Amino acid sequence: MTAPKRDTYTPESLLAVAVTVFNERGYDGTSMEHLSKAAGISKSSIYHHVTSKEELLRRAVSRALDGLFGILDEEPARVGRAVERLEYVTRRMVEVLIGELPYVTLLLRVRGNTDTERWALERRRDFDHRVSDLLKAAAADGEVRGDIEVRLATRLVFGMINSIVEWYRPDSRGSGDREVVDAVVRLVFEGLRRQP
């Protein structure tokens, strides 16, 4: 048995440990005991930082949600033609997903068993609707095809982007990020087929 280490955690570094454990064991399957073991500090030390496991979940998914909603406040997401704003938002969604990988992964796995989970699902739906509205506006401008129903198109695009958490692992060089971001934007807006 190793002696518990001195608690030198900041809110951020403790959150990083918690998110790793949540993603490994599932939020429901994680106890304060598991968190204490993973962090190498006592449960009471953890309670010095947070009041509950659910508070850690709320902080973690908030980080992912703040990253996503933050995109919508950026100027290129607010100003200009709808199709260009949509392309910007798509690109930034992939960047945020990759940049905040464990937090977004956790957000996408939330199931709705607690108030925090239900709140997170609600916020995800809000975000989806904001993107869906952008797609609708681009279709109304005639710049996005009109033969795919907007909600269905949004679901499929989110499906592609969100699936990245299943296989993406940051490489030490970071060179893969740009490639993934560009690939998604090309695929979503222009598709696979080479234009004649």
Place this chain on the structure above:
Amino acid sequence: MTAPKRDTYTPESLLAVAVTVFNERGYDGTSMEHLSKAAGISKSSIYHHVTSKEELLRRAVSRALDGLFGILDEEPARVGRAVERLEYVTRRMVEVLIGELPYVTLLLRVRGNTDTERWALERRRDFDHRVSDLLKAAAADGEVRGDIEVRLATRLVFGMINSIVEWYRPDSRGSGDREVVDAVVRLVFEGLRRQP
């Protein structure tokens, strides 16, 4: 407590019950006891049909895999230009996913803790490679864009298609199927942007 019902299950109908329970509780979280309760027959009756829980898993994922590999044997997947074969396979993948929804859902959730799960993951990888090869051939023909790496494009397309299991629910009219299939094919091959 209700009396156990007479065992009138066929291999197919028992499998359907098992797959529903596996998808609800997770394969690891399902015991023979759970299966017995869900089917309303005794455990020994279940053992009359199968030797183990793992045999049910193998049958269930085999059904999904047979559906997917079956596509590759169909004539339009074997004959013609690579890009047209790829489009056919994409369309049929969505059809098989929707037609065999619970079986494909289970296949996509397999994690690799047992021999059967590892075998299923291996077969999934084989299938992905077959589709990847088709994409490579279409790129070599110059009919698919060359600026997205083949493996990455395959992952993103599979990500979009597989995400359908997360939200698709068969509607009584069945009218939604065609719409989803067409949407995926349009999005994957032509993208969202309306061509000028």
